[in-house]
Amino acid sequence: MTATPSRRHFLRDDDLTSAEQDQVLTLAQEYAENRRGHRKALAGKSIAVLFEKPSLRTRVSFEVGISELGAHAVLIDATNTHFGRGETMSDAAKVLSRYVDAIVIRTFEDTRIEELAAAATVPVVNALTNHFHPCQVLADLQTVRQRLGHTEGRTLTYVGDAANNMAHSYLLGGAVAGMHVRIAGPFGFTPDREILAQAAVVAARTGGSVTEFTEAKDAVSGADVIATDTWTSMGHEGDGLDRITPFLPYQINAALLAHADPDAIVLHCLPAHRGEEITDEVMDGAASAVFDQAENRLHAQKALLTFLMEHA
Numbered sequence: 380m381t382a383t384p385s386r387r388h389f390l391r392d393d394d395l396t397s398a399e400q401d402q403v404l405t406l407a408q409e410y411a412e413n414r415r416g417h418r419k420a421l422a423g424k425s426i427a428v429l430f431e432k433p434s435l436r437t438r439v440s441f442e443v444g445i446s447e448l449g450a451h452a453v454l455i456d457a458t459n460t461h462f463g464r465g466e467t468m469s470d471a472a473k474v475l476s477r478y479v480d481a482i483v484i485r486t487f488e489d490t491r492i493e494e495l496a497a498a499a500t501v502p503v504v505n506a507l508t509n510h511f512h513p514c515q516v517l518a519d520l521q522t523v524r525q526r527l528g529h530t531e532g533r534t535l536t537y538v539g540d541a542a543n544n545m546a547h548s549y550l551l552g553g554a555v556a557g558m559h560v561r562i563a564g565p566f567g568f569t570p571d572r573e574i575l576a577q578a579a580v581v582a583a584r585t586g587g588s589v590t591e592f593t594e595a596k597d598a599v600s601g602a603d604v605i606a607t608d609t610w611t612s613m614g615h616e617g618d619g620l621d622r623i624t625p626f627l628p629y630q631i632n633a634a635l636l637a638h639a640d641p642d643a644i645v646l647h648c649l650p651a652h653r654g655e656e657i658t659d660e661v662m663d664g665a666a667s668a669v670f671d672q673a674e675n676r677l678h679a680q681k682a683l684l685t686f687l688m689e690h691a
C-alpha cells in the first residue's frame with residue numbers, strides 16, 4: 380500500500396481497500412446518472428495531468444472530468460518538459476505540489492511514479508505505468524456493476540499479454556472487488572510473480588481468487604467477463620519479440636466467446652487492434668461493453684479524484 384494518512388495516492392489498484400473501492404464506484408455511478416450535478420465538488424482546485432506516453436481516452440476523460448467538477452486541468456506533454464534533460468521526478472513533484480492540488484501522470488517505469496509520489500505533498504494518480512493501469516480497471520469494474528449488477532463472486536477472464544499493465548491491474552483490482560480473476564497468456568507473457576502473489580493475498584481476504592491458465596478456452600469457460608488488450612503495449616513496439624504468432628490462440632473471437640457464460644460481457648480498454656486481439660464480430664457484437672467502458676473512465680476518475688481530495 381502506498382497510501383499514508385495525510386496524503387492519499389492511487390498508484391496501484393490495491394491502494395484502495397474494498398470498502399474504499401466500493402465507495403468510489405458508488406460515487407462513479409452517481410456521477411454517471413447525474414453528470415452535471417456535481418459541478419462544484421472540486422471548485423477552485425487545479426490538477427496537473429502529465430503524459431510521457433500517448434493517450435486519447437485518458438487525456439480527454441481527465442480534462443473533461445476535472446472541468447465538470449469545477450476544477451482546472453493543467454495538461455502537460457512531457458516532451459515539452461525538462462524530464463528529458465535530467466530534471467528528476469522528485470524535484471518536479473516538489474515544484475508541482477506548490478502549484479496544484481493533485482498530480483495525474485502517465486509514465487514508463489513504476490519507479491518514476493513512486494519517486495514522484497514519495498516527494499509530492501498532494502495526491503498522485505497513476506494514469507498508466509508499465510505495470511499498472513488502475514484508473515482503467517476502476518472504469519471496467521463500474522461497467523461490470525452496470526451490466527451484471529455486482530462484482531463479488533463474478534469471474535473475470537483476461538486473455539492475451541498477461542505480462543502487461545492491464546493484466547496486473549485486473550489481478551489486483553479484481554481481487555479487491557471480490558472477483559475470481561483468471562488469466563491466460565502465451566509462454567513468456569505471464570504476470571509478474573510478486574503481483575500475482577499479492578493479488579492472491581487480497582483475493583483470500585475478499586472472497587475472490589486468482590488463477591493462471593495455459594489454454595484460453597479453459598480460462599474463458601463459464602466466465603462472466605472476458606477481457607483483453609493490445610499484444611504490443613506502448614514502449615514495446617521495437618522489443619524484437621514476436622507479438623503476433625504466440626498470441627493467436629488468445630484472440631477473443633466468436634469461437635472463444637462461445638465457451639463463456641451466455642450472458643458474458645466483453646471488455647477492451649482500447650485502443651483495439653481489430654483482427655489481432657479481438658475480432659470485429661466480437662468488438663461490435665451484443666456482448667461488447669467497450670464503449671460504455673470507455674465512457675466510464677470519465678465517471679470513475681471524477682469519483683476517484685473527489686475521494687482522494689476528501690482524504691488528502
Ligand code: CP
Nearest residue numbers: 434435436437648649
Ligand atoms: N484506455 C486508455 O487508457 O486509452 P488511452 O491510451 O487512449 O488513454
Ligand code: NVA
Nearest residue numbers: 543545608612613649
Ligand atoms: N497495455 C496498453 C494499454 C493502453 C491503454 C499499453 O500500455 O499500451
